[in-house]
Amino acid sequence: MNLLHVCCAPDLVSTVVKREELRQSELFFYNPNIFPGEEFLRRYDALRKVCEKTALDLPEQNHSPEDFSDILDSFGTENEGGTRCTKCIELRLRKTACLAKSIGSSSFSTTLLASPRKSIAQITLIGDKLAAEFDIEFISGNFRAERDKLRDLLKGVYRQNYCGCLPSKNEAIRNREINDLRDRERLDKDFKRFVDLWNFRGNVIPRSRIHLEEISDLKRIIAIVKPSALFDDIRDAELEDRRWLKTGSYNCRIIREKE
Numbered sequence: 096m097n098l099l100h101v102c103c104a105p106d107l108v109s110t111v112v113k114r115e116e117l118r119q120s121e122l123f124f125y126n127p128n129i130f131p132g133e134e135f136l137r138r139y140d141a142l143r144k145v146c147e148k149t150a151l152d153l154p155e156q157n158h159s160p161e162d163f164s165d166i167l168d169s170f171g172t173e174n175e176g177g178t179r180c181t182k183c184i185e186l187r188l189r190k191t192a193c194l195a196k197s198i199g200s201s202s203f204s205t206t207l208l209a210s211p212r213k214s215i216a217q218i219t220l221i222g223d224k225l226a227a228e229f230d231i232e233f234i235s236g237n238f239r240a241e242r243d244k245l246r247d248l249l250k251g252v253y254r255q256n257y258c259g260c261l262p263s264k265n266e267a268i269r270n271r272e273i274n275d276l277r278d279r280e281r282l283d284k285d286f287k288r289f290v291d292l293w294n295f296r297g298n299v300i301p302r303s304r305i306h307l308e309e310i311s312d313l314k315r316i317i318a319i320v321k322p323s324a325l326f327d328d329i330r331d332a333e334l335e336d337r338r339w340l341k342t343g344s345y346n347c348r349i350i351r352e353k354e
């Protein structure tokens with residue numbers, strides 16, 4: 096039996112969609128990095144929902160932020176992607192490898208391998224090191240499934256917008272503020288007539304609200320506003336058969352039914 100470390104609900108869904116055989120795993124939700132406690136509960140609740148949808152056994156809820164405090168104290172000022180993240184991933188995988196060994200699992204793995212923000216090579220390096228140390232197999236690979244295949248399973252499921260720890264939360268807030276300011280200024284400058292479209296940032300925007308004919312202009316404004324989806328309520332011939340509007344810097348989903 097494989098012991099599968101679960102970092103979050105969306106990555107679990109991606110993992111079992113991409114690697115069907117991992118559905119047979121026992122799940123282990125160990126993420127002492129998640130801050131604050133309410134966020135941990137939201138992510139656990141999201142996990143409960145996807146376990147129901149996918150008929151997987153819900154792992155125990157067990158939050159132990161004290162396990163992460165040394166890492167936070169030593170590397171809390173680093174940017175995401177540095178030593179803090181290496182230590183954080185190793186902490187979670189070490190606990191998984193240790194538990195896998197003690198319960199007689201033949202292997203261990205992690206849904207972190209489905210995260211588009213994580214390096215598969217780095218996770219594999221850590222996993223292989225622990226595999227040698229604990230004399231147990233580490234299952235690696237690319238667990239990132241196509242987003243279209245996940246949509247139904249993730250409908251109504253909370254998706255976090257930062258990695259997990261306090262510094263990553265602060266960094267995400269800072270980046271969002273910088274991006275909002277930059278895009279708002281571009282909208283004012285390039286599309287003064289359309290400043291009200293800013294209200295659709297992060298929300299579904301109907302095609303009929305964007306009074307622009309040229310597809311190139313449509314792409315430019317979508318890249319600035321960044322809606323969650325473009326609702327093609329006018330059956331624009333330029334959008335026919337497309338599922339995505341690729342702008343170069345931002346890919347926007349095209350929907351034909353109101354969600």
Ligand code: SF4
Nearest residue numbers: 180183258259260263
């Ligand atoms: S950014 Fe993510 S991986 Fe890095 S330390 Fe924080 S929670 Fe862990």
